[in-house]
Every structure is written in C-alpha cells, then in structure tokens.
Amino acid sequence: xxxxxxxxxxxxxxxxxxxxxxxxxxxxxxxxxxxxxxxxxxxxxxxxxxxxxxxxxxxxxxxxxxxxxxxxxxxxxxxxxxxxxxxxxxxxxxxxxxxxxxxxxxxxxxxxxxxxxxxxxxxxxxxxxxxxxxxxxxxxxxxxxxxxxxxxxxxxxxxxxxxxxxxxxxxxxxxxxxxxxxxxxxxxxxxxxxxxxxxxxxxxxxxxxxxxxxxxxxxxxxxxxxxxxxxxxxxxxxxxxxxxxxxxxxxxxxxxxxxxxxxxxxxxxxxxxxxxxxxxxxxxxxxxxxxxxxxxxxxxxxxxxxxxxxxxxxxxxxxxxxxxx
Amino acid sequence: xxxxxxxxxxxxxxxxxxxxxxxxxxxxxxxxxxxxxxxxxxxxxxxxxxxxxxxxxxxxxxxxxxxxxxxxxxxxxxxxxxxxxxxxxxxxxxxxxxxxxxxxxxxxxxxxxxxxxxxxxxxxxxxxxxxxxxxxxxxxxxxxxxxxxxxxxxxxxxxxxxxxxxxxxxxxxxxxxxxxxxxxxxxxxxxxxxxxxxxxxxxxxxxxxxxxxxxxxxxxxxxxxxxxxxxxxxxxxxxxxxxxxxxxxxxxxxxxxxxxxxxxxxxxxxxxxxxxxxxxxxxxxxxxxxxxxxxxxxxxxxxxxxxxxxxxxxxxxxxxxxxxx
Numbered sequence: 001x002x003x004x005x006x007x008x009x010x011x012x013x014x015x016x017x018x019x020x021x022x023x024x025x026x027x028x029x030x031x032x033x034x035x036x037x038x039x040x041x042x043x044x045x046x047x048x049x050x051x052x053x054x055x056x057x058x059x060x061x062x063x064x065x066x067x068x069x070x071x072x073x074x075x076x077x078x079x080x081x082x083x084x085x086x087x088x089x090x091x092x093x094x095x096x097x098x099x100x101x102x103x104x105x106x107x108x109x110x111x112x113x114x115x116x117x118x119x120x121x122x123x124x125x126x127x128x129x130x131x132x133x134x135x136x137x138x139x140x141x142x143x144x145x146x147x148x149x150x151x152x153x154x155x156x157x158x159x160x161x162x163x164x165x166x167x168x169x170x171x172x173x174x175x176x177x178x179x180x181x182x183x184x185x186x187x188x189x190x191x192x193x194x195x196x197x198x199x200x201x202x203x204x205x206x207x208x209x210x211x212x213x214x215x216x217x218x219x220x221x222x223x224x225x226x227x228x229x230x231x232x233x234x235x236x237x238x239x240x241x242x243x244x245x246x247x248x249x250x251x252x253x254x255x256x257x258x259x260x261x262x263x264x265x266x267x268x269x270x271x272x273x274x275x276x277x278x279x280x281x282x283x284x285x286x287x288x289x290x291x292x293x294x295x296x297x298x299x300x301x302x303x304x305x306x307x308x309x310x311x312x313x314x315x316x317x318x319x320x321x322x323x324x325x
Numbered sequence: 326x327x328x329x330x331x332x333x334x335x336x337x338x339x340x341x342x343x344x345x346x347x348x349x350x351x352x353x354x355x356x357x358x359x360x361x362x363x364x365x366x367x368x369x370x371x372x373x374x375x376x377x378x379x380x381x382x383x384x385x386x387x388x389x390x391x392x393x394x395x396x397x398x399x400x401x402x403x404x405x406x407x408x409x410x411x412x413x414x415x416x417x418x419x420x421x422x423x424x425x426x427x428x429x430x431x432x433x434x435x436x437x438x439x440x441x442x443x444x445x446x447x448x449x450x451x452x453x454x455x456x457x458x459x460x461x462x463x464x465x466x467x468x469x470x471x472x473x474x475x476x477x478x479x480x481x482x483x484x485x486x487x488x489x490x491x492x493x494x495x496x497x498x499x500x501x502x503x504x505x506x507x508x509x510x511x512x513x514x515x516x517x518x519x520x521x522x523x524x525x526x527x528x529x530x531x532x533x534x535x536x537x538x539x540x541x542x543x544x545x546x547x548x549x550x551x552x553x554x555x556x557x558x559x560x561x562x563x564x565x566x567x568x569x570x571x572x573x574x575x576x577x578x579x580x581x582x583x584x585x586x587x588x589x590x591x592x593x594x595x596x597x598x599x600x601x602x603x604x605x606x607x608x609x610x611x612x613x614x615x616x617x618x619x620x621x622x623x624x625x626x627x628x629x630x631x632x633x634x635x636x637x638x639x640x641x642x643x644x645x646x647x648x649x650x
Contacts, residue, residue, distance in 0.1 A: 218545040218548070223509050263631055304628075305625075
C-alpha cells in the first residue's frame with residue numbers, strides 16, 4: 001500500500017553540545033520518506049533548488065521513493081539552522097532561509113492519486129489543505145504541525161485538523177493549541193474536532209495514543225545510550241507509523257485494528273530512536289526491517305510487566321480483598 | 326513484612342496555578358507511611374514539634390503505622406513552602422523552617438530492628454548513614470535523596486549510595502550527580518557504585534528501572550485528567566514500591582524476583598498518581614488495595630502491545646526477512 005508524503009526537503013546546519021554539521025540533508029519529508037520506504041513505496045511531493053545534489057535523489061530512487069512529485073526549481077533549497085542544549089528535547093532555531101520553498105504549492109501527480117495513506121508533514125496549513133483537496137479518496141490521513149503554525153495560522157490549522165484522521169503533536173503543542181494544562185483534557189478537546197486518533201509525541205519519553213473510541217495507549221521509548229541529533233525524529237516517527245500501517249491489513253470496515261495502531265506507534269518510536277543515532281538521515285540509511293524487529297522485541301521485554309497486580313503468595317493471603325479489575 | 330521509614334514529617338504550604346493550601350500535613354515520611362501502610366505495618370522514625378496535631382497521630386495509628394520511633398519535642402514542626410508552575414513537573418521552594426528538625430538524630434527503637442525493608446527518605450546523608458548503622462540486618466535498603474544533598478553533601482551522599490541496595494532519583498538528579506547527559510550512561514555509573522537497582526522517577530512520564538544484572542524496565546505512568554498537587558508523589562511512589570515488596574515472597578536466595586521489582590514500580594506509579602489527586606495525603610487517605618488493583622489492570626491495558634512486531638499478513642508476506650528477536 002503506497003504512502004503519499006508532502007513536506008519539506010532541506011539543508012540543515014545543526015549544533016549540539018557535542019558536535020555540529022553544516023548543510024546536511026534535512027527536512028521533514030526527507031526523514032519521512034527514508035523511514036517509510038523501509039516498508040512500502042513512498043510517493044514524495046516537495047520542492048528543492050537547483051543546488052540539490054543528485055546523490056540524494058539516487059539514494060531515494062534506490063529505496064522505492066517515487067520522485068515524480070518532486071519539483072526542482074532554479075534557486076536555493078530550503079535551509080534551516082538550529083541548536084540543541086544539554087536537554088535534547090528542546091532546541092532553538094537560529095536561521096531559516098526559504099529559498100525556492102517560498103513559492104511552493106504542492107501538486108499531486110496523477111500516478112500518486114491512489115495513495116491510500118497520506119502524511120501531511122509540518123508545512124503551512126494552507127498547503128496541507130491544498131493537498132487534502134487533491135487526495136479525497138485516501139484511506140487514512142495523518143497530520144503533523146509545529147508551534148509556528150499554531151501561533152501564526154491557527155484558524156487555517158483548525159480547518160485542516162477537522163479534515164484528517166490522525167493528528168501528531170508534541171505535548172507542548174497540545175498544551176499550546178488547546179490551552180489546557182492537562183494533556184488528557186487537551187486530547188479530549190482535539191478528538192472532539194473529529195479526529196479518529198491523536199498521537200502525542202513525548203520525545204525521549206515515548207508517545208501516547210488517544211482514540212475517539214476511548215483507546216488510550218502509552219508507548220515506551222527505546223532507551224538510547226547516546227543521542228547524536230534528534231532532528232527529524234518526529235518525522236521519522238511518522239514514517240515508521242505509516243510505514244507499519246502500509247503493511248497491515250485493514251479490517252472489513254476499512255479501518256485499522258487498534259492493535260495495529262498501537263504496533264504502528266511502537267514502530268514509530270523505534271524508527272525515531274534510530275534517527276537520533278546520527279546526524280541527518282545517517283541513522284536511517286543502513287536500517288533493515290530486521291533491525292526494527294530486534295528493537296521491537298527488546299521493547300516488549302523492556303515494557304511489559306506481569307498482568308497480575310499481586311504476587312501469587314499475596315493473592316492467596318489476601319483472597320478476601322475484592323479485586324475489581 | 327514490616328517496613329522502616331526514616332524521614333521528615335512536616336507542615337506544607339503549597340501554591341499551584343489553580344489553588345493553594347496552608348500548613349497541611351506534609352513531609353516525605355508522612356506520604357511514605359500513609360502509602361506503605363496500605364500493604365503492611367510501617368515503623369516510623371521522625372521528629373515533630375509540640376504543635377503537631379493529635380489527629381494525624383490517631384490517623385496513622387489506625388492504619389498500623391507504629392509511632393514508637395516518632396520523637397515529639399517542644400517547639401515547631403518542620404515547615405516547607407513551595408510553588409508550582411503550569412508544568413507541575415517542576416517547583417520552587419519559597420521558605421523552609423527547620424524547627425525541631427534542626428537537632429534531629431534518628432533513633433531506631435529496639436522493636437523496629439527486625440524491619441526487613443528500610444526506606445531512607447530524602448533527609449541529610451549523615452542522618453541516613455546513622456540509620457544504616459542501626460539496621461545492619463535489613464533485607465532491602467532503599468535510598469531517596471534530593472538536589473540539595475547532591476549540591477551540599479555530595480561525599481556523604483556517595484558513602485550512603487555505596488551502602489544501599491536501591492536508589493531512587495529523578496532524571497535531573499541522575500544528570501546532576503553523574504554529570505552525564507545520557508540517563509543510560511549515568512545509570513551505569515551509579516550501578517557501578519554497588520547498587521542492585523536504580524529507579525529513575527520521571528514524574529508524569531512514569532519511571533525507569535536499571536538493574537546491576539542488566540535489567541531495564543520502563544513503567545508507564547497512570548494518566549491523570551487533573552493534577553491537584555504533585556507534592557509527595559515521589560515519597561508515595563516509594564511507599565507503593567516498598568509496600569508491594571512487603572507482600573511479595575523473596576526467592577530462595579533471599580532476593581526479590583525481577584518480576585516483583587517491576588510490579589513494585591508499577592504499584593509505586595499508581596500510588597504516586599493517587600497522591601496527585603489532592604493536596605497533602607488527601608489522595609491516599611481513602612485508598613484501598615482494590616483501588617490500586619483497578620489502576621494496575623488499567624495500566625496493563627494502557628501499556629501492553631502485541632509482542633509480534635508485524636501483523637499476520639505482514640509475517641506471511643515477509644517470511645524471508647530474518648527476524649533476530
């Protein structure tokens with residue numbers, strides 16, 4: 001099942017407390033495409049300048065990323081510069097140069113129109129809406145956003161949220177958008193806008209799933225000895241999430257089973273963890289599904305616990321305690 | 326199996342963005358005793374002033390908290406004033422008045438000496454060491470600490486860490502003590518000091534367990550619609566942790582099974598979650614083990630996921646992918 005992604009392809013210059021890199025491949029759609037193409041064909045819609053190296057295009061072609069929707073325009077590719085502090089869950093933007101991206105309007109090629117899964121990376125809500133109007137038949141639409149659009153394009157973002165199935169937000173974004181201190185209350189407010197699911201990304205703490213059907217799921221993060229660069233981890237999370245779903249069989253009603261949605265989130269966390277292991281897409285390039293499966297098995301071991309609330313001895317000695325579970 | 330706790334009993338004045346209370350019952354040992362006495366007898370060692378209300382003593386006596394080791398001295402009970410911001414994972418101390426606590430030295434009554442489980446709440450490391458010297462036969466010793474002692478009494482704290490079985494620390498405390506950005510690296514350093522287990526408390530994100538035997542476990546937090554006051558949640562966590570272990574049967578080698586340590590952490594998270602539901606010990610007072618069992622069953626549902634990394638259809642279509650798990 002093929003996956004459509006619309007988002008940014010960029011050059012990033014990144015500083016962490018331990019290292020820095022200049023003008024490496026970045027952008028949400030780059031991370032997403034590299035991650036999701038591990039599972040299925042990815043149909044990419046983005047824009048790059050005439051300075052964009054052929055080697056990246058060759059790499060994606062070699063991974064079944066369809067580039068028919070990649071616009072190449074005379075000028076410079078989108079550039080972003082950022083800095084992380086000791087707590088790598090937060091960062092500052094130092095510079096942004098839009099380049100050819102300034103005039104970008106997504107055009108979905110005819111051959112992409114049957115993409116059943118759609119990922120709207122964190123571009124302007126107006127552009128996300130332009131995409132939705134071109135892919136009305138999608139089985140599942142997933143929306144990412146960022147603080148900038150919550151602040152500067154809230155009404156437009158609201159319209160997009162009302163049109164999609166799944167929204168990905170960081171905890172801070174949920175608080176910012178809903179103006180609720182409680183994530184649980186904020187999640188209920190967002191689900192009330194018509195979403196089927198809200199996924200709250202918690203960075204190094206994993207992710208939470210809230211479903212309109214009352215589903216709640218807390219997914220563990222994969223423990224990392226070292227975080228080289230968390231840039232793109234959220235985009236790669238989305239790639240693992242939709243990548244896994246592209247391999248799962250929808251139910252007879254056309255929807256995915258909750259167990260598959262949960263599994264997709266664990267895949268997302270794992271793919272995100274690999275992303276943090278190197279700058280740019282370096283942590284994703286060498287990955288195979290066997291690597292993902294390995295971390296999946298580890299996460300099962302790391303997070304599952306005995307479903308009985310008391311030990312056997314306790315159960316015997318306290319048989320008179322009524323357990324309502 | 327009875328549990329010894331040595332720590333502070335205090336009056337707290339607390340402000341949150343939504344409410345405030347003045348001079349309510351607080352102190353680590355208060356939260357711990359109230360929580361752990363849900364499971365087993367608690368032997369309390371602490372000091373209060375002549376201003377300490379009889380009603381609190383009556384309440385604890387009614388919950389099988391042994392008060393033989395509670396010193397009552399002429400003067401004022403320890404007082405702490407704090408303020409929380411919108412993110413209730415962080416707080417400021419506004420005032421501290423030691424009162425009779427200034428001259429406190431823990432004395433373990435003879436009738437407490439057979440306590441098999443010992444909790445050293447976050448008092449000065451010198452006092453914690455005085456306790457350890459009086460309870461040499463304990464089965465399991467658990468240490469809590471705080472930023473203040475890492476800053477002002479690091480050598481003494483180090484000596485205590487080397488003497489106990491389990492250390493509880495917040496993520497920030499691990500970073501501060503080990504000077505490592507990575508919690509995984511910091512945990513390894515702490516385990517190298519002789520601990521059997523390190524428990525990293527993540528506030529609203531749950532808790533992590535690191536074992537000297539290589540055990541790693543990520544325990545989910547119980548999702549709360551509303552946090553009234555997180556004060557004491559860490560102390561109550563310890564009460565649930567040791568409370569559960571007091572009901573578990575040690576193995577033939579005298580140690581607890583890893584499955585019981587994991588379960589104890591889930592109990593700790595649950596007891597901590599109830600604590601956040603009210604000021605002071607208001608969230609713990611009405612609790613029964615059936616309430617704990619209920620949230621335990623919910624957490625199993627909220628955090629367990631399919632142990633197979635791929636759906637059945639995927640497993641068939643990708644049978645040629647070698648899974649190393």
